[in-house]
Amino acid sequence: MKRSLASALLLLALAAPAHAVQPDEILPDPVLEARARHLSEQLRCMVCQNQSIDDSDAALAKDLRVLVRERLKAGDSDAQVKDYLVARYGDFILLKPPFKTETLALWLAPLAALVLGAAAVLSRRRRPEPVAPLTAEEKATLESLTRES
Amino acid sequence: MIVEIGHYALVLACALALVQAVAPIWGATRGDSALMAVARPLALTQFLFVAIAYAALTHAHLVSDFSVANVVENSHSAKPLIYKISGVWGNHEGSMLLWVLILSMCGAAVAALAARMPRDLYANALGVQGMIGAAFYLFILATSNPFARLANPPMEGADLNPILQDPGLAIHPPLLYLGYVGFSISFSFAAAALISGRIDANWARIVRPWTLAAWIFLTLGIAMGSYWAYYTLGWGGFWFWDPVENASLMPWLAGTALIHCASVMEKRDALKIWTIFLSILAFSLSLLGTFLVRSGVLTSVHAFASDPTRGVFILGILALAIGSALALFAWRASSLQGGGIFAPISREGALVLNNLLLTAACATVLVGTLYPLALEALTGEKISVGAPFFNLMMAPIAIPLFIAIPFGQQLAWKRGDLLAAAQRLLVAAIAALVAALIFFALHGGPAVPVALSALAIFVVVGAFADVAHRIAPRGFSSPNKWARAKGLPLSAWGTAIAHAGFGVSLLGIAATGWGVEKITTVKMGDVVTLGPYVVLVQDFSARNGPNYNETFARMQVRSAGAPVAEIEPSKRFYPARRMPRTEAGIATLGLGQVYVSLGEQGKDGGLDARFYWKPLVTLIWIGALIMAFGGLASVADRRLRIGVARRARNAPQGVPAE
Numbered sequence: 172m173k174r175s176l177a178s179a180l181l182l183l184a185l186a187a188p189a190h191a192v193q194p195d196e197i198l199p200d201p202v203l204e205a206r207a208r209h210l211s212e213q214l215r216c217m218v219c220q221n222q223s224i225d226d227s228d229a230a231l232a233k234d235l236r237v238l239v240r241e242r243l244k245a246g247d248s249d250a251q252v253k254d255y256l257v258a259r260y261g262d263f264i265l266l267k268p269p270f271k272t273e274t275l276a277l278w279l280a281p282l283a284a285l286v287l288g289a290a291a292v293l294s295r296r297r298r299p300e301p302v303a304p305l306t307a308e309e310k311a312t313l314e315s316l317t318r319e320s
Numbered sequence: 321m322i323v324e325i326g327h328y329a330l331v332l333a334c335a336l337a338l339v340q341a342v343a344p345i346w347g348a349t350r351g352d353s354a355l356m357a358v359a360r361p362l363a364l365t366q367f368l369f370v371a372i373a374y375a376a377l378t379h380a381h382l383v384s385d386f387s388v389a390n391v392v393e394n395s396h397s398a399k400p401l402i403y404k405i406s407g408v409w410g411n412h413e414g415s416m417l418l419w420v421l422i423l424s425m426c427g428a429a430v431a432a433l434a435a436r437m438p439r440d441l442y443a444n445a446l447g448v449q450g451m452i453g454a455a456f457y458l459f460i461l462a463t464s465n466p467f468a469r470l471a472n473p474p475m476e477g478a479d480l481n482p483i484l485q486d487p488g489l490a491i492h493p494p495l496l497y498l499g500y501v502g503f504s505i506s507f508s509f510a511a512a513a514l515i516s517g518r519i520d521a522n523w524a525r526i527v528r529p530w531t532l533a534a535w536i537f538l539t540l541g542i543a544m545g546s547y548w549a550y551y552t553l554g555w556g557g558f559w560f561w562d563p564v565e566n567a568s569l570m571p572w573l574a575g576t577a578l579i580h581c582a583s584v585m586e587k588r589d590a591l592k593i594w595t596i597f598l599s600i601l602a603f604s605l606s607l608l609g610t611f612l613v614r615s616g617v618l619t620s621v622h623a624f625a626s627d628p629t630r631g632v633f634i635l636g637i638l639a640l641a642i643g644s645a646l647a648l649f650a651w652r653a654s655s656l657q658g659g660g661i662f663a664p665i666s667r668e669g670a671l672v673l674n675n676l677l678l679t680a681a682c683a684t685v686l687v688g689t690l691y692p693l694a695l696e697a698l699t700g701e702k703i704s705v706g707a708p709f710f711n712l713m714m715a716p717i718a719i720p721l722f723i724a725i726p727f728g729q730q731l732a733w734k735r736g737d738l739l740a741a742a743q744r745l746l747v748a749a750i751a752a753l754v755a756a757l758i759f760f761a762l763h764g765g766p767a768v769p770v771a772l773s774a775l776a777i778f779v780v781v782g783a784f785a786d787v788a789h790r791i792a793p794r795g796f797s798s799p800n801k802w803a804r805a806k807g808l809p810l811s812a813w814g815t816a817i818a819h820a821g822f823g824v825s826l827l828g829i830a831a832t833g834w835g836v837e838k839i840t841t842v843k844m845g846d847v848v849t850l851g852p853y854v855v856l857v858q859d860f861s862a863r864n865g866p867n868y869n870e871t872f873a874r875m876q877v878r879s880a881g882a883p884v885a886e887i888e889p890s891k892r893f894y895p896a897r898r899m900p901r902t903e904a905g906i907a908t909l910g911l912g913q914v915y916v917s918l919g920e921q922g923k924d925g926g927l928d929a930r931f932y933w934k935p936l937v938t939l940i941w942i943g944a945l946i947m948a949f950g951g952l953a954s955v956a957d958r959r960l961r962i963g964v965a966r967r968a969r970n971a972p973q974g975v976p977a978e
Contacts, residue, residue: 193928194839220563221560221562221563221704221706223706226553226557263703265703266705267712276687276691280691281713285677285680289676
């Protein structure tokens, strides 16, 4: 809350001063490089706070970027690269968690919020507005008023 | 001595807050006007004492008083003056002091305008403000004392983190805090309404300007933080779905829902319970943000969050505040009378849809941010929830919201006509189509930015369809359009402007899809082609700043052979903290920017650098400014000012200050 990005910034400062994606990492084949960039954006730099390896300056992120490119050069599909990394580092490396029992609540939460909200709105709508009956005092006042006029 | 005065003033403020937490509410329940009346002087003097405390700490930073631990840890005698001032809130203790300064300022502002409000309402509201204040004063005094002295003062300070030595730090946190803490006012008034069991359109009219003001500041604060990250982080991203960012986005989403919902309550006396709930939610999420950032649960490396007792203390405040507010809500909400009824297709119906989508978005961010923490605590399994997840989940919520905005604006209260609304939006739809064709012709695909930019244009043009219809209704000749335009309530203009701003931001976001990126090693004399521009690398050089040294590159941006801008991207090194910092070189050309950030220098003298051309990127933040301006127009609306005029009329008659 202090500075909305402070943690990311601080980490950047703590990490090695190397840059995210460096020129020497880039693959000569633009199609393969585009796939590598797309994959990198979905992989977490595990020593950073919520940064992808594409954004991160950390040495580990560089190693992973090179690793991703090596796997792609070896002919892996995107899914194979991800599987390879998950087998080594666990689901933690995926910035978009897999859909499985443990993450069911996470994936369904937005839908649940919408459905619950809509249900609340609809249930309130069906209920007719209750109109409070007049109290004896109010009735008496009303009668006296109508008699006067 | 000045430092001790500051410390003592804070203790006094805490004592006043404790009295304020008890006396006015007790007075309101017993109908004792003398007890209720103490709320006002208490809130005003409390602000005075916190201001003294804050001024004392600022003084210590300004004169570099290295006998104060906080100054030693975060300042340096050679630090530029602006960062000595902003450095006061550039650390945990000081930022908490700024938090309570703004909180007491809000309390004092309510107290100053108290004559406009029902007496028991403001007594209860200030009582709740007193409780929040007391909790945070105790937190600062017990765990985060900024006035602590050192027995053996060093000769020099450790300097402020270089990343924070930036004009961004001077502006961003105060704006953000004004937003966060501003929501405490609607929270306090919601609690007050629940305590007294009475809520009506007048309540909404009293609370609305406060909520809008908080929303304006939060909008500006988030935009400022986003731009700060954009130019500091060196790869030109503007939003990272970082948990700390999410912590500020959640109150914004809830607050946006609240200002819409409160307008229904004000105009139509409906959605009362929901308004109360959102008031509680917006501030609860602000407190949650404080807890997430301050406690260190989000990250172990966060620089000012290492002390676990602070986390436990804030968690206690959080549990107490949110828990008791929700308990009060559950207990008393049913006693609030419901109001006007409406058809599903109506302004109210559209605003309910707005609330549904915004709260679903808020729930998505909340669950996405907390889920990894909860899962790890429960099962020990570590997962990551990052940008790809949030982008995927938010798009199906945000896109219907954008489409619905112009429709909602066209619908009448109580019962609307969707077909007529669609007819009035014909111009906007045509404009969107034309824009899509133009953007496609300019940039070619891909389809996503073209579709999003068309949607953005639809929102921008559609935002003014309602105003246009009211100035010149179809089928009527209206000779004096200017008089009609001036006669429209400012809130109608505010709505149109704020919605248009939302569309403008979307256009900026859509345009990121047309950006150009070049990552390459350059030497002096190299030329890099970047979309419509060419960047000429002139030379590399070095120089010294006040508390850093830097290597920088001089570059010239050229368009069709003629130079249009000079930029100097640099890499700085701050010796006091032994930390580097990258300064991007940015040239704003039209609404787009050329953005260059430097990497490492190789042995052969070549320099790694990232070059970007980002068309229309400034619209992201300009849109936020427009949104804030729309909010300002709404705050200035006549119906919200009327109470002020009445107060001024009453003042000379010597109404006692209550």
